[in-house]
Amino acid sequence: MSAATVLSVAHARKAFGGLIAVNDVSFDVGAGELIGLIGPNGSGKTTMLNLISGALRPTSGEIRLAGTRISGLAPEKVARIGIARTFQLVRVLPSMTAIENVMAGAVFARNRLWGPPARDFAGGLLARVGLTGRESSPVADMTYIDQKRVELARALAADPRLLLLDEWLAGLNPSELLIGIDLIRDISREGRTIIMVEHVMDAIRTLCSRCVVMNSGVKIADGPAASVLADPDVIRAYLGDDDA
Known part of the structure; x- marks a missing residue:
């Protein structure tokens, strides 16, 4: 190796x-x-x-x-x-908002964030996946593609290797x-291993x-x-x- x-x-x-x-x-x-x-x-x-x-x-x-x-x-x-993942069937926390879902990824990541820093970081990731302005939306009410975006943002919040x-x-x-192909391409170009x-x-x-x-x-x-x-x-x- x-x-x-x-x-x-x-x-x-x-x-x-x-x-x-x-x-x-x-x-x-x-x-x-x-x-x-x-x-x-x-x-x-x-x-x-x-x-x-x-x-x-x-x-x-x-x-x-x-x-x-x-x-x-x-x-x-x-x-x-340092490993994060998404799933075949979307796994979100349905009782929480979009930003709370992503914050959960930051809280339990290898570089743990809490409180306002975690919220700011999560908000930036939601914008990164195309969900600007949807931070307070209940995930259970989101469309399938938007739930996938939340799940991806939550995985990225872990800053995985x-x-x-x-x-x-x-x-x-x-x-x-x-849209999804472009998003994955952009994440890869940032140096992420996938x-x-x-x-x-x-x-x-x-x-x-x-x-x-x-x-x-x-x-x-x-x-x-x-x-x-x-x-x-x-x-x-x-x-x-x-x-x-």
Whole structure:
């Protein structure tokens, strides 16, 4: 692992009884990279994110963040070391306002903020994701895309070394999708290291310089996005033998 490596996954394996969801997967993520973690449904992508974020403990293997072993740590400890994430299904705090949701991310981050500094910081992040003037809006009354923006701002409030986006663009209409792609691109250009699980291939082609592909729990490709997406094994994994 080089000094510029933010995340190192080495021989990660996760078994649920007789089902092996992740099977001996290894890859590194360099500082500032935006990597697409892709594959067909059931390939183990979200399980891999859960292993990285601490939501699941690996059956075997090792995961390190900036050289510190995080595999096996509780998710709150992983978050404080420097990993934040969004979820396939938006997870907001529905009884709170937008700014209170984002403040929660700042309060429990590795660089904890409290009181007025946390509120100012959260307000700036809401503006960053396009929610200027919506600070006091109840999250439960927001549209789906705006709830996603709040969740993203809350993840950024943790000032993570690594940001995990689990199908953040899913469910957006075409105009919202363009806004979402631009937002992720801008966050990446600020130097943030990102792994995104995504089925929207236009977004992967637009945003990711590199892709890691999983199928049936196994890594089947890892390399530049353009060449990986043209790989016959990757096409076969998505379309099946009859259509590849």
